[in-house]
Amino acid sequence: MDARVDFCHADAPHALIIEIKSNGAPRFVRSAVYQLKGYIADARQSVHHDSRRRWIPMIVSPYLSPESRSICVNHDVAYVDLVGNARLAFDNVYIDRAVPHRPKSEARALRSIFTPKAAAILRVLLRDSGRPWRVADLAKTANASLGHVSNVRRALLEREWCQQTDKGIVLAQPSALLTTWRQNYRRPAGNRVTGYTPLHGEQLRRRLSETLNPEPQRPRAVYASHSAAQWFAPFARGATESFYADEPGARILGDALALTPTTLGANVVLHITSDGSLFEDAVQPAPHTFCVNPIITYLDLWNGNDRDRESADHLAAKCFPWL
Numbered sequence: 276m277d278a279r280v281d282f283c284h285a286d287a288p289h290a291l292i293i294e295i296k297s298n299g300a301p302r303f304v305r306s307a308v309y310q311l312k313g314y315i316a317d318a319r320q321s322v323h324h325d326s327r328r329r330w331i332p333m334i335v336s337p338y339l340s341p342e343s344r345s346i347c348v349n350h351d352v353a354y355v356d357l358v359g360n361a362r363l364a365f366d367n368v369y370i371d372r373a374v375p376h377r378p379k380s381e382a383r384a385l386r387s388i389f390t391p392k393a394a395a396i397l398r399v400l401l402r403d404s405g406r407p408w409r410v411a412d413l414a415k416t417a418n419a420s421l422g423h424v425s426n427v428r429r430a431l432l433e434r435e436w437c438q439q440t441d442k443g444i445v446l447a448q449p450s451a452l453l454t455t456w457r458q459n460y461r462r463p464a465g466n467r468v469t470g471y472t473p474l475h476g477e478q479l480r481r482r483l484s485e486t487l488n489p490e491p492q493r494p495r496a497v498y499a500s501h502s503a504a505q506w507f508a509p510f511a512r513g514a515t516e517s518f519y520a521d522e523p524g525a526r527i528l529g530d531a532l533a534l535t536p537t538t539l540g541a542n543v544v545l546h547i548t549s550d551g552s553l554f555e556d557a558v559q560p561a562p563h564t565f566c567v568n569p570i571i572t573y574l575d576l577w578n579g580n581d582r583d584r585e586s587a588d589h590l591a592a593k594c595f596p597w598l
Contacts, residue, residue: 276292276293276294276310276311276314277293277294277295277335278292278293278295279291279292279293280293284329284365284366284368285366285367287327287328287329288325288327288328288329289328289329289330289331289365290328290329290330290331291331291333291353292311292314292315292318292330292331292332292333293333293334293335294307294310294311294332294333294334294335295334295335295336296334296335296336297336297337298336298433299334299336299337299338299339299340299343299356300340300343300433300434301340301342301343301346301433301434301435302432302433302434302435303433304334304336304339304343304346304347305346305435307334308332308334308346308347308350308352311332311333311334311352312332312350315330315332318330329365329366331353331363331365332351332352332353333352333353333354333355333363334347334352334353334354334355335354335355335356336354336356336357337356337357337358337378337380338356338357338358338360338377338378338380338381339354339356339358339360340377340381340434342434342435342451344360344362344373347362348362351364353365358374358376358377358378359372359374360372360373360374382459384430385455385459386459386461387430388427388430388431388456389456389459389460389461391463391464391550391552392419392423392552393423393426393427394552395417395418395419395552395555395556396413396417396419396423396424396427397427397452397456397570398417398552398556398568398570398571399413399416399417399556400413400431400437400446400449400452401446401449401452401453401570401595402556402568402570404445404446404449404597405445405446406445407440407442407443407444407445408443408444408445409442409443410424410425410428410443412443413428413443413444417552418552418555428444431444431446431452432444434451435447435448436448436449436451436452449595449597449598450597450598453570453573453595453598454598456574457573457574457577457578460574460577460578462546462575462578463519463546463548463550463553463571464548464549464550465546465547465548465549465550466546466547467544467545467546467547468525468536468544468545468547469536469537469538469541469543469544469545470529470532470534470535470536470537470541470542470543470545471534471535471537471540471541471542471543472516472532472533472534472535472542472543473533474532474533479516479532482531482532483516483531483532483564484562484563484564485531485563486527486528486531486532487518487528487563487564487565488524488565489554489555489557489565490554491551491554491555493523494520494521494523494524494526494527495520495521495523495524495551495554496518496519496520496521496524496525496527496528496545496565497518497519497520497553497554497557497565497566497567498516498517498518498564498565498566498567499517499518499519499546499566499567499571499572499575500517500544500572500575500576500579500583501513501515501517501576501583501586502515502516502517502518502566503517503566503567503569503572504572504576504586504589504590506560506561506564506566507560507566507569507572507590507593507594508589508590508592508593508594510585510586510589510590511582511585511586514542515541515542515543515544516542516543516544517543517544517545517546518543518544518545518546519546519548519553519554519567520545520546520547520548521547521548521549521551521554522547522549525545525547528545529545553567553568553571556568569590569594569595572590573587573590573591573594573595576590
């Protein structure tokens, strides 16, 4: 207990028991809830306990996320943060206030979880959400450093998106992770190039099967967005083909498709990126057909227009039933 405020309400004694947390992440809030409940249980057993006294546990923190606030509500714990979120409910008193914005520090912390290097780690975890991972195994699979994996692991544990077991960390809340990711998603850095190819139908597919490739040390290009979604969960076939490619891959793809740069009437979109992880965990849904990871496909579509989001929902229903 960090503070206690005694007051009288409706002719009855009340005590506000306050626990202050510098970090309001769900993991620390849940710990504070149990601390408060333990203190109140001990106080009620004290010989000096007044049976009329109403004990009100409260958590105070610089910022409490919606997940942290939900933990408080579920355990009937009052809360207040410095951003303006507050809840206090007892007897005939009810105060409930929520503000929509996050502090800049929280926004930066979330962005750090979803950087390209961290995103490669998250995609490994989401690919098999029930599997436990040791830090070393996860680092090797995601082609990431041990230090980076440890930082991501700590952030996920703090938010209770994963839990620690004897066999390693296990993703406990894949839905919470992916929904937060899609709200903070930024398309991989790079250039967007549009063009027109005269190839169509079987001729286009055959040329792409000879050109697409995710292997290192070679020009790399893979299907993206709606073009990738058609192989995972066909929904609405568009007239435009989309790809992720590195610089050499974009040149090879441009030559193979006889691509003419244009903005009006374009039927090819190339996202040229230096993020090699997009190719390292590309999938092959059919022979000689390579697509960016379904997670990236979903995030790209969900952050598009209304039609794109419909395609994202269709993809999620088939590939991510837990969402």
